[in-house]
Amino acid sequence: MTFTTRPTLRGTFGMVASTHWLASQSAMSVLERGGNAFDAAACAGFVLHVVEPHLNGPGGEVPAVVATAGDPAPRVLNGQGPAPAGATIEHFRDLGLDLVPGSGPLAATVPGAVDAWLLLLRDHGTWRLRDVLEPAIGYARAGHPLVSGAVTTIATVERLFAEHWPTSAALWLRDGKPPAPNAMFANPAYAGTLERLAAEGEAAGTGREAQIDAARRAWREGFVAEEVAAFSRQAHRDASGADHAGVLTGDDLASWSASWEEPATLEWNGLTVAKTRAWGQGPVLLQSLALLDALDATADIDSTDGSGELGVHLTAEVLKLALADREAWYGDLPDSPLPALLSREYATERAALVGDRASGDLRPGSPEGRTPRLPAAHADPERTAPAGGRGTGDTGEPTVDLTGRTRGDTCHVDVVDRWGNMISATPSGGWLQSSPTIPSLGFCLGSRAQMFWLEEGLSSSLVPGRRPRTTLSPTLVLADGRPVLACGSPGGDQQDQWQLLFLLRHLGAGQDLQQAIDAPAWHTTSFPGSFYPRTMEPRGLVVEDRLGEEAIGALERRGHVVTRSGPWSLGRLCAVARDPRTGVLSAGANPRGMQNYAVGR
Numbered sequence: 001m002t003f004t005t006r007p008t009l010r011g012t013f014g015m016v017a018s019t020h021w022l023a024s025q026s027a028m029s030v031l032e033r034g035g036n037a038f039d040a041a042a043c044a045g046f047v048l049h050v051v052e053p054h055l056n057g058p059g060g061e062v063p064a065v066v067a068t069a070g071d072p073a074p075r076v077l078n079g080q081g082p083a084p085a086g087a088t089i090e091h092f093r094d095l096g097l098d099l100v101p102g103s104g105p106l107a108a109t110v111p112g113a114v115d116a117w118l119l120l121l122r123d124h125g126t127w128r129l130r131d132v133l134e135p136a137i138g139y140a141r142a143g144h145p146l147v148s149g150a151v152t153t154i155a156t157v158e159r160l161f162a163e164h165w166p167t168s169a170a171l172w173l174r175d176g177k178p179p180a181p182n183a184m185f186a187n188p189a190y191a192g193t194l195e196r197l198a199a200e201g202e203a204a205g206t207g208r209e210a211q212i213d214a215a216r217r218a219w220r221e222g223f224v225a226e227e228v229a230a231f232s233r234q235a236h237r238d239a240s241g242a243d244h245a246g247v248l249t250g251d252d253l254a255s256w257s258a259s260w261e262e263p264a265t266l267e268w269n270g271l272t273v274a275k276t277r278a279w280g281q282g283p284v285l286l287q288s289l290a291l292l293d294a295l296d297a298t299a300d301i302d303s304t305d306g307s308g309e310l311g312v313h314l315t316a317e318v319l320k321l322a323l324a325d326r327e328a329w330y331g332d333l334p335d336s337p338l339p340a341l342l343s344r345e346y347a348t349e350r351a352a353l354v355g356d357r358a359s360g361d362l363r364p365g366s367p368e369g370r371t372p373r374l375p376a377a378h379a380d381p382e383r384t385a386p387a388g389g390r391g392t393g394d395t396g397e398p399t400v401d402l403t404g405r406t407r408g409d410t411c412h413v414d415v416v417d418r419w420g421n422m423i424s425a426t427p428s429g430g431w432l433q434s435s436p437t438i439p440s441l442g443f444c445l446g447s448r449a450q451m452f453w454l455e456e457g458l459s460s461s462l463v464p465g466r467r468p469r470t471t472l473s474p475t476l477v478l479a480d481g482r483p484v485l486a487c488g489s490p491g492g493d494q495q496d497q498w499q500l501l502f503l504l505r506h507l508g509a510g511q512d513l514q515q516a517i518d519a520p521a522w523h524t525t526s527f528p529g530s531f532y533p534r535t536m537e538p539r540g541l542v543v544e545d546r547l548g549e550e551a552i553g554a555l556e557r558r559g560h561v562v563t564r565s566g567p568w569s570l571g572r573l574c575a576v577a578r579d580p581r582t583g584v585l586s587a588g589a590n591p592r593g594m595q596n597y598a599v600g601r
Contacts, residue, residue, distance in 0.1 A: 002511075002515055004514040004515050005518050005591040006514055008512045008515070008588050009586060009587040009588070009598050009599070009600045010584055010585065010586045011584070011585055011586075011601040013031070013418050013585070013600070014028065014031035014032075014037070014040070014415070014417045014585065014600055014601070015414075015415070015416050015576040015577075015585045015586065015587035015598065015599075015600030016031070016040060016044065016414070016415050016576070016598065017413070017414045017574035017587045017588065017589045017596070017597070017598040017599075018044055018048070018411070018412060018413040018596070018597065019048070019052060019490060019572065019574065019595055020051050020147070020411070020595050020596075020597065021595070021597035022051045022135075022139065022144060023045075023052075023413060024044065024589075024597045024599045025599055026043050026044055026047045027040035027041060027043050027044035027047075027413065027415055028040070029043075030043045030127070030132070031415075031417055034126075035126060035127050036124075036125065036126055036417050036419065037415040037417040037419075037421035037422060038066070038120050038121065038124040038125040038415075038423060039125040039126055039127040039132060040415045041064070041413055041415045041423045041425055042118075042120055042125060043135055043136070044415070045062060045113070045117045045413065045427055046132070046133055046135075046136035046194070047135050047139060048411045048413065049113075049136065049190070049427075049430075049443070050136050050140045050187065050190065051139060052147070052149075052150070053187075053431070054149060054150040054154075054431055055149075055411045055428070055431065055490065056113070056409075056411045056427040056428050056430060056431070057429070057430030057431060057432065057443050057444065057446070058111065058113060058114050058190070058193070058430055058441075058443040059108070059430030059434070059435070059444055059445040059446045060111065060112070060113045060427065060428050060429025060430030060431070060434075060446045060448070061080045061081060061112040061116075061428060061429045061430075061446065061448060061470070061472065062077070062079035062080075062113045062116050062117065062426065063076065063079055063080055063276050063425070063426060063470070064076070064116070064120065064423055064425035064426070064474055065077075065263060065276070065423070065424050065425075065474045065475065065476040065486070066120070066124065066423045066424075066476070067421070067422050067423075067476060067478065068421050069420040069421050072478065072481055072483055073481070074263050074265070074272075074274035074476050074483070075262070076274075076276050077258065077260060077425070078112075078258055078259045078260070078261050078276075078467075079112040079113055079116025079117070079119075080109075080280070080448070080467045080468070080470055080472070081109045081110030081112035081467070082256060082332070082465050082466055082467045083109055083110075083449055083462060083463065083464050083465065083466055083467075084109070084110065084246075084247045084248045084249060084252040085251065085252055086247030086248075086249065086464070087106075087109075087247050087462060089454050089455070089456065089462050091247065092106070092454050093454065097240060097454065098454055099450070099532055099534065100449045100450045100451075100454065100532070101239040101240045101244070101447075101450065101532065102238075102447060102450045102531060102533075103238050103239045103433065103447050104236055104237065104239060104244060104435055104447070105234070105235075105236055105238070105245060105248070105435055105436075105445060106247065106449070107238065107446070107447035107448070107449045107450050108232065108246050108435060108446055108448075108449060109248075109446060109448045109449050109467075109468060110248065110252050111228070111253070111430065111445065113427055113429070115216055115220060115257055115258040118212050119216070119257070119259075119260075120423075121212055122208075122209050122213065123260075124421070128208050129198055129201045129208075129211050130198040130201070130202070133195075133197070133198055136194060137191050137194045137195055137198075140186065140187045140190045140191035140194065140442070141186060141188060141191035142186060143184040143185055143186035144184065144185060145182040145183065145184060146179050146181070146183055147181070148181040148182065149593070149595070150432070151179055151181045153431075153433055154173070154178040154179065154432070154433075155178045158173060160237065160433075163237075164236060167438070167439045168432070168436050170437070170439065171187065171189070171437045171439075172432060189441060191442070192442070193224065193442055193443070196218070196223065197219065197224075198215065200214050200215055200217075200218035200222065201214045201215040201218075219253075220253045220254050220256075220257060221250075221254045224253075224441060225253040225254060226250060227440050227441050228248065228253060228441070228445065229249050229253070231436075231438045232245070232246035232247070232445065233245050234436075239532060246445070261276075262277070263275060263277065264276065264277045264278070264283050264286060264338060264342065265286070266290060266342055268286075268289045268293065269507055270479070271477050271478065271479050271484070272477065272478040272479075273286060273475065273476075273477050273503075274475070274477070275474075276472075276473065276474070278330040278336045278338045279330075279331065279332040279467045280330075280470045280471070280472055280473055281469065281470065281471050281473055281496055281530075282475070283322075283326075283330070283341065283342065284319070284322045284323055284325075284326050284496045285473065285499055285503075286342055287321075287322035287341060287342065287347070288318050288496070288500050289503070290342060290344065290346075290347035291351050291354075292318055292504075294344070294350070294351035295318070295351045295354060307505075307519055307520055307547065309551040309558075312541075312551065312555060313555060313560070315500065315504070316358070316522075316524045316541060316560070317353075317354045317355070317359060318354065319500070319524055320359060320524055320526050320527060321350050321363060323493075323524075323527035324363050324364040324365075324527060325341055325364050325365055325367075325372075326469075326527075327362065327374055327375070328365075328374055328459060329341060329364065330459055330460065330469050331458070331459035331460040331461075331466070332467040332469070333459060336459075337367040337368050340367035340368045341367050346367055350365050356558065357558055357559045358526075358539045358541070358555075358559035358560040358561075359526070360526060360538030360559075361538070362378055362526075362527065362528070373457065373459075375453050375458060375534075376455060377528075378528045378534075409431050409490065409492075410426060410427070410428035410472065410490035410491065410572075411426070411490060412424075412425070412426050412427075412488040412572070412574045413425050413574070414488065414574050414575060414576040415576060416483075416578050416585050418583075418585075420482070420483065420578060422486050423476075423486060424474035424475055424486035426472040426473060426474045426490075429446035429447070430443060430444060431447075432444065434446050449462070449468055451468040451469055451470060451530050451531070452468050453534075469530070470530075471492045471493055471495055471530050472495070473488065473499070474488045475488055475503075477503075477507070482580045483578065484578055484579070485506075485507075485575065485578075486575065486576050486577075487499060487502060487503075487573060487575035488573075489502075489571060489572040489573045489590075490572040492530060493523075493525075493529055493530050493531075494570070497523040497524065498523065498570070498571045498572070498573060499573070501516075501519070501521060501522075502516050502517060502571075502573050502575070505519055506575075512586075513575050513577060513587065516588075517573045517575065517589070517590050517591075518591065520543070520544045520547045521544050521570035522541060522542060522544065522547060522570060523541075523542055523570065524540060524541050524542075525537040525540035525541070525542060526538050526540050526541075538561075539560055540560075540561050540563065541555060541561065541562050541563070542562075542563045543562055543564060543570075544565060544566065544567055544569055544570050545564045545565070545566065545567055546568075568591065569592060570592070571590055572590050572593065572596065573588075573590045574588075574589050574596055574598070575587065575588050575589075576598075585600060
């Protein structure tokens with residue numbers, strides 16, 4: 001028997017895995033009372049806003065990939081709001097900025113998470129809104145033990161709150177200091193916001209869908225939009241070191257709503273892997289799988305497992321190529337070359353670049369013969385991380401600095417029910433440290449616009465109405481057209497790297513869910529980061545030292561610049577699965593960070 005930190009759960013009724021035990025158990029309680037996977041996921045999503053406020057919030061976003069028992073064709077839930085109408089490159093340049101700040105009102109996109117959860121509930125759920133919101137309202141009103149990660153984040157930005165963001169200080173520094181770890185913490189203002197959304201819905205009549213639509217209007221056009229727009233106009237300190245007002249308006253909220261889209265897919269190993277399209281980084285995972293196939297790397301057990309020296313080297317080099325394409329070609333574009341990027345011919349062409357030595361170059365390809373263009377900041381492939389950047393010590397952990405600038409903070413939830421409905425969702429943004437708290441609502445705006453470039457003509461240039469090229473990357477896997485696996489991970493730029501390792505181990509090498517989650521993790525930093533200040537560490541490779549000194553030494557001899565990050569420090573995977581032949585469900589959750597939790601029966 002292979003030892004794992006926790007058992008892989010198995011049963012036939014329902015499974016939930018998320019980044020917080022209260023969200024997992026709240027979702028499971030919905031399944032126990034007859035709700036389906038989508039009712040449960042929406043419930044978990046609102047609970048995560050309350051119990052992991054440093055990792056996501058109502059002012060953030062959520063992409064998801066779903067498949068229903070009645071129509072198992074995968075669909076993407078677009079809960080990523082776009083740049084406001086006033087968010088132009090010219091406006092930022094006029095303020096003397098060459099990057100979108102990593103915190104503060106200027107970095108806000110249209111909040112997408114709440115409308116997306118409500119759209120999911122309306123279209124695929126069965127429960128009424130108030131019933132779904134009840135656990136989140138309860139935790140926000142009566143309180144919950146605040147996890148130590150949130151406390152650490154509050155302590156990091158304590159001075160910012162005290163000196164520049166008084167509304168955040170009023171909420172998070174109740175006695176003039178951060179809460180104690182695991183102390184009961186309540187957010188009555190947000191409880192009131194949720195209660196009012198439920199009441200606005202009920203005022204629309206008795207129909208379930210009509211109530212949800214009324215709540216969505218109250219969010220996008222009613223009291224929430226009014227408060228958001230008024231507060232956004234106030235100038236506050238941001239990561240640039242200056243005070244700036246935001247540009248988000250009520251019209252921006254009213255003109256956008258969450259929607260359904262077709263996914264990007266790849267046929268791999270007899271399975272279909274479904275991701276968001278290239279407005280997110282999800283196709284990096286698909287390109288990496290295609291490149292490994294082109295290398296025939298999965299014929300080698302070391303390469304398949306991704307834990308031996310050869311497997312790490314080949315997989316890291318493949319990821320660098322995919323992530324270089326991300327930088328040159330991914331974005332919310334009408335003419336994306338994504339079909340070419342995912343083609344067998346392109347993968348074969350790109351795989352020929354993988355050599356025996358670690359590359360430090362940023363090497364995007366030329367799909368359809370197009371000429372790639374990179375940001376001017378990364379025209380020099382040897383541009384290194386400045387002090388305090390993505391250099392040594394970058395473990396892929398959620399990182400917050402004194403200005404509220406944040407990298408990698410995210411949540412995840414997967415649910416499968418007894419009928420075969422399945423969802424993978426990655427809520428993020430709207431972190432408590434993103435922007436000052438809107439006191440009447442109990443939450444703050446997000447800072448996802450920092451992923452735009454303030455340079456014309458790039459695939460991810462700032463353009464009003466476009467979505468930022470986000471890192472959020474849920475995954476759904478299908479066999480013979482039926483969903484069999486949902487997985488995902490927090491971790492910013494590392495999300496698809498860690499998921500690639502998990503899929504290679506679980507679907508390639510046959511490890512069960514928990515074994516694949518527990519296995520030693522690693523990631524490369526040899527590409528431009530998505531978060532302010534957008535730095536790169538050529539040939540950088542961050543590894544859990546459980547990988548072993550022999551393998552680490554061999555990787556260094558290949559030219560990788562290795563950072564040892566500790567034995568249990570990388571990866572935040574959650575996963576649920578369903579065997580379509582037997583109906584047996586399973587789930588696993590990451591032990592690192594001591595928050596993820598899987599539950600089911």
